[in-house]
Amino acid sequence: MTTTQRKKIIGLTVNEETYELAVECQETLLDVLRNNLGLTGTKEGCGTGECGSCTVLLEGEPILACLMLAVECENKKIETIEGQSINGDLTPVQEAFLEKGAVQCGFCTPGMVLASTDLLKRNPDPSKEDIMESLGGHLCRCTGYNKIMEFVHHAAKLNRDNT
Amino acid sequence: MYLPKFTLESPRSIEEAVSLLGSGEQTKLLSGGTDLFPRMKYKLCSPGVLISLKGLPSFPPQIDEERKLIIDANISLTAITLSPEILEKAPLLALAAQKVATREIRNMGTLGGNICQETRCLYLNQTHTFQFTEPCLKRGGKECYFAPKGKKCWATFMSDIAPTLFCLNASVIVAGLDGEQQIKIEEIYTNDSLKPLSLKPDQIITKIIVPKTQSPSGNGFAKFTVRKTIEFAIVNVGVFLETEKDLKTCKKARIAVGAVSEGPQRALEAEDWLAGKSLSKENINKVSQKAASSLKIIPHHGYSKKYLTECLKIQSKQALNDAVEGLADQSNRGR
């Protein structure tokens, strides 16, 4: 059966909590995270796929929340930057970010952290080229990227030391 | 930036999707949304109804009894790069998919969406909210701002994947109100920037078919950009070489180029010239020159025709060399 949707009540599972929400079809995951759930860690830079600041993990894979309809995320697992630390304990990736000072204004940081988390899960010891490839869709207007490269290498080391 | 309002349909079968699509002018298909949503946000189009293909039954790439490769049009670009069947039967497709945009976009974007993306131009693909000029031809106006006084649209077709399907002699299965048909990939393109696809309003691409290849073969894909990542191609070139058993003599070459005109193009003259010849450095040089000088090139995104022609020579040579190197590796492994 076809389901015609204009406004729909959906269950969204964000950072392991399920929310029931009335969502209009055209609302993106980014709109709903920020406007309905108050999860403003996910940023909107461009809204058109070019900057990576709206990156979230959908079923563990990084995607752009600005180009994803919220209604199409029903029954899928969403992770945002807010769900990374548990009870205030930062993840090794976040620790590495702080230690290397890879942040200035912070607008790109949530996307950078999530994309790096995804990279290190697939590749525990990435080369400079691997990092450039994985973070290629993440624009940073402040740091000049050197600190960000350093942080991913450092995060990889912290991750390896932890295991 | 918000999307304009629309109604979303989520059909569960191709038949249902086709009947919904054929039911009105204001309907449009939605796959990954990475091409469509930026256009909708820029108000380049405002379909009233979107028909999402995400709920359709999906299947992983398959090799049938005739050794043809059958690929679901809805496969994500990331899945293309990881599929053992595609890596075995059509590695060229995986090479191109890996070069599209970024990991996030490859996770969302699909094969069907990639080959059906709209043409682009520097003027068109931006927000028009604060513009007081008349819309250009592509937005229903009377003028082209890219080529002032122009009565034609010059927007270029930027898919990285479509040229490689030309190289692989692929076809698509199209479902519509009249039933299903198989058409050559070349035939879905019109070479008209205003309407780059020949598909009828009720038609959906459901599968991509790559036929079996006979001879030993070499693959090469080159994409030239300034930033290396998250950038549309300045030029892209796919090369598929079928060789004799010696792996050094070209039996048949297929060379296709994208991003420089209204649709992908085969470099037929260059292909014919190389057939039967040795894949020597000298011949590769010559064939790259021939490819670049025989194709239609539209200046785009600030690059002149002269510059693009030079880029095309270099990238054709790169793709051909990669294909030849791959063949040399096969030959060494065989020893």
Ligand SMILES: Cc1cc2nc3c(=O)[nH]c(=O)nc-3n(C[C@H](O)[C@H](O)[C@H](O)COP(=O)(O)OP(=O)(O)OC[C@H]3O[C@@H](n4cnc5c(N)ncnc54)[C@H](O)[C@@H]3O)c2cc1C
């Ligand atoms: C920042 C950015 C960078 C990009 N870089 C590149 C790049 O480097 N190379 C490149 O090739 N592309 C690039 N793209 C374009 C595009 O996102 C990708 O090509 C992607 O594969 C499109 O697939 P989709 O599923 O998201 O398409 P959608 O946006 O869902 O659809 C695209 C169009 O195709 C139609 N359509 C979709 N599926 C079908 C079907 N099965 N049958 C018939 N019609 C269909 C839709 O109606 C729509 O008009 C980029 C996009 C962005 C935003």
Ligand code: SF4
């Ligand atoms: S090339 Fe086409 S899209 Fe670009 S301004 Fe001219 S008419 Fe518009």
Ligand code: FES
């Ligand atoms: S806000 Fe999504 S990519 Fe820029």
Ligand code: FES
């Ligand atoms: S720290 Fe400001 S955009 Fe990256």
